[in-house]
Amino acid sequence: MAAVTLLETSALCKRFGGLQAVREVNFSLAQGEIRAIIGPNGAGKTTLVGIISGRIKPSSGTITFKGEDITRLKSCQRVMRGIVYTFQVTSVYATLTCYENVALAAQRRLMTGAKGFLTLGEAAIAERVESALDAVGLAASMERPAGELPYGYQRLLEIAMGLALEPELLIMDEPTQGLAEEEIAEFCALTRKIAGRATVLLIEHNMPVVLQLAHKITVMDRGTVIAEGTPAEIEADAEVQRAYLGT
Ligand SMILES: Nc1ncnc2c1ncn2[C@@H]1O[C@H](COP(=O)(O)OP(=O)(O)OP(=O)(O)O)[C@@H](O)[C@H]1O
Ligand SMILES: [Mg+2]
Structure with missing residues (x-):
């Protein structure tokens, strides 16, 4: 089957x-793929996905999502189209329960900018929230305040908050940062599961994670893409080794 382009940026600066x-x-990005962006600190990875998610305004260039020019859309308008971003720094509400955190997120997709909120019915919210918490393995912690969860679980909760928005494109910025080994293994299994229903774009420094998850890897250095290819191609790329892998 030929790959369908989900997202495209052109001369983004x-x-x-x-x-x-x-x-x-x-x-x-092709629809359905798991893509990893790697590159040294300061390469521009977070800035690039910030522009894609609408958090950062580009100086120039365009972004197309499913054939539509979204360059000028606000981030909430992009969320409504299914572009969801989870932060490099954990941003759950510590005093709210896991359920409440995800329920708040679930309603964001229905935010209508100038007109304020359109709320989902309680039953519809409950269903989305439970299914998102279940997907990340936190269903049993539904009533616990998020701040009481170990850090790794807070990161998973954040992913559940993203899933509750029913993303078509889920962007995760260094999701395994601060996770223990076994949590990383859970994250990888979870990402494969998510990839069944969404395209996944992840920024990741952990090379074993990148190599086992990504269909394709994009390497950035000093604001530009210096290489792109399958994990095997990237591992064999001399320029990548010099710029990033440090060999
Ligand atoms: N709001 C900002 N104002 C000024 N400079 C910024 C801002 N955000 C990022 N930068 C700079 O832009 C460059 C790219 O930063 P970016 O955060 O995109 O890198 P990154 O590849 O995500 O790095 P890391 O791996 O450390 O997260 C860096 O030099 C950074 O200092
Ligand atoms: Mg970053």
């Missing part, structure tokens, strides 16, 4: 004052 964080990036 972002300057922060004199610093060019993202330069002329042409990046595209």
Whole structure:
């Protein structure tokens, strides 16, 4: 089956004052794939996905999602189209229960910008929340305040918050940061499960995770894409080894 393009960026640039964080990036994602973006600190990875999710305005360039130019849409409008982003830094509400955290997230997809909120019925919310918590293995902790969960579980809760938005594209920024070995294994299993219903874009420093999960890897360095290919191709790429793998 020929790959269907889900997302495409064209000559995307972002300057922060004199610093060019993202330069002329042409990046595209096929529907259903798991893509990893790797690269050294400061390469522009978070900035690139920030532009895709709408959190950061590009200096120039365009983004197309399912054939629609979304460059000027706000992040909540992108959420409504199914583009969901989980932060590099954990951002759950510590005093709310896991259920409440996910329920709040679930309602975001129905936010209608200028018109305020359109709420889902309680039963519909409960169903989404329970299914999202169940997917990440936190169904039993539904009534616990999020702040009481071990850090690794807070990261999983964040993913559940993303899943409750029923993403078509789920973007995760360093999801395994701070996770223990066995939590990382759970994360990998979870990501494969998610990939059955959404396209997954993840920024990840953990190479074993990248190599086992990604269908394709994009390597960034100093704001540009320096290589792209299958895990085997990237491992064999001399420029990547020099810039990133440190060999
Ligand atoms: N809001 C900002 N204002 C000024 N400079 C910024 C801002 N955000 C990012 N930068 C700079 O842009 C460059 C790219 O940053 P970015 O966070 O995208 O890198 P990254 O690849 O995600 O790095 P890391 O692996 O450390 O998360 C860095 O030099 C960073 O200092
Ligand atoms: Mg980053």
